Amino acid sequence: MAYVSDFTKFINAWMAEHPEELEEQKKGRALWWDKPQTPAEQQANLASKVAQKPYPYQAD
Template sequence: MYLSDITQFINQMKEQKPSLEAEQRKGRALLWDKQPIDLDESSEIKTSRVEQTPYVYYQNF
């Protein structure tokens, strides 16, 4: 059966470092997997937000 160079390289890496896939999953969870959004909480945050004035640095004029 034919295996490409890349597949052989990946298989070799997995043999050398068995924890590689677990580390990849941990990194993905850290950066990409997000918690579900609570709609009640997000609407409360939107309604409690204070509007910013158009001229932020010149509020006393």
């Protein structure tokens, strides 16, 4: 049997008692995360990325 934290148990029980909250959760996610992007926005996001050093804490 896999380990399940107390918090996960609490959330699973709470969601079982309040199924209407699933819809609220989806609305909140759509508000902040699930945004459609145009190809131009995707290109701008890719172009704005900065290359990361292999070890960021190394002094140059």
